[in-house]
Amino acid sequence: MPVRPRLHVVVYVCAAVLAAVSLGSTLYHGVEERGAALAFGVLITVGELIRRDGTRIREAAPLAAAGSLSYALLGEIAGRPAAHGAGQVVTVVLAASLLGSVPHVGRGDGPALDPPARRVLTVGCVAVCFQPLYRQGVFDDWGGPAYALVLLALLSLTALCDAVLAAALAHSRTGWPFLPMLRDELRSLPGIGAAVIATGAVMALGVAVVGLWALPVFSVPLLLAQLSYRRYAAVRATYRQTIASLARATEIAGYTPAGHARRVAGLSQAVGRDLGLTEPELTVLEYAALMHDIGQLSLVDPVPEGATAGLPVTEQRRIALLGGAVVRQTGVDPRVAGIVERQADPHREQPLAARIVRVVNAYEEKSREGGPGGPLTALEELRLAAAGEYAPEVVEALARVLSRNTEGARESGDRSW
Secondary structure, rough: OOOOHHHHHHHHHHHHHHHHHHHHHHHOOOOOOOHHHHHHHHHHHHHHHHHOOOOOOOOOOOOHHHHHHHHOOOOOOOOEEEEOOOOHHHHHHHHHHHHHHHHHHHHOOOOOOOOHHHHHHHHHHHHHHHHHHHOOOOOOEEEEEEEEHHHHHHHHHHHHHHHHHHHHHHHHHHOOOHHHHHHHHHHHHHHHHHHHHHHHHHHHHHHHHHOOOHHHHHHHHHHHHHHHHHHHHHHHHHHHHHHHHHHHHHHHHHOOOOHHHHHHHHHHHHHHHOOOOOHHHHHHHHHHHOOOOOHHHOOOOOOHHOOOEEEEEEEEHHHHHHHHHHHHHHHOOOHHHHHHOOOOHHHHHOHHHHHHHHHHHHHHHHHOOHHHHHHHHHHHHHHEEEEEOOOOOHHHHHHHHHHHHHHHHHHHOOOOO
């Protein structure tokens, strides 16, 4: 049977073809409005230079994104019609983005392929929809407010398409459910996404009236918003590090093996994504998984290797309740304490996050005890006990996650897991 390419490969090919066609058109016809092309290119390059990457950051370079969209919607410069076309827009945006990414690549933290591919396709779509219509005089009879609304509507539609594209790319690469990922993408739009849309439209309108001096003026509010977002992200990172340090108390005291909480948290998040949890729910799940063994600090005699899955149910519940009481004293989200307290309850009475923590913790303990063949043996034991002790849907989600990780490691040549 012929193998159909995955969606993210198709998207990369489409972005590459669009970039090649745009570059060829620009080289053939020459660069129009070189001053404007240089000004927007510098703006996009600066935006890429100050980008901030992270797993929870949807738009790492908001200034570059706003500048790219503004250049795609540029119809006039200080009252005179602009002469550049859609091909030049894509070429300038791509060249500036690549130039701004050079220092990041040199440090080994350059962007993945998804953001540049999305940038090329979204900017190309906006330019193709706007530039030909503007040159044909479709918007000549539109007044100021109506024209501004058209720009905002076009940018909003582009933002929605970009959210769908981002969720589809992540679904294609990871196999995680599409709808929860799309929901997370759409939830992020009213934040930094709305600032990018508004700034892109205002920049295009400002340059049309006062010229290229509008670019640095209207960049300041977005830069301040990006700075505030960075501070917020730093606070979140410090908060998570504090929780992770508290969770390591059981490891330092010798109650649990080194790295146990971290491994349970990472695998729990992967299972949660497979089951369709949203980003806020995944954050709560991560914190609960990190602190799920904190109740063992109250034990006089430590459990060997911290393996609580083999203890009597009453003892498991006592440790879970003690752990929940400790978590409540830390000021963490009360939902985290509730998950820790209920991780030993019958799975039919547990919330989904507690079911996940219980299954993943049991898998981690059983696979550690089983030697080289421990992972397969542990998964089989969980499946046999799923009907009464563990949630069957969580066990199957764990099996899917482990299967995907194994395939990914085989493709990359990594045999560590």
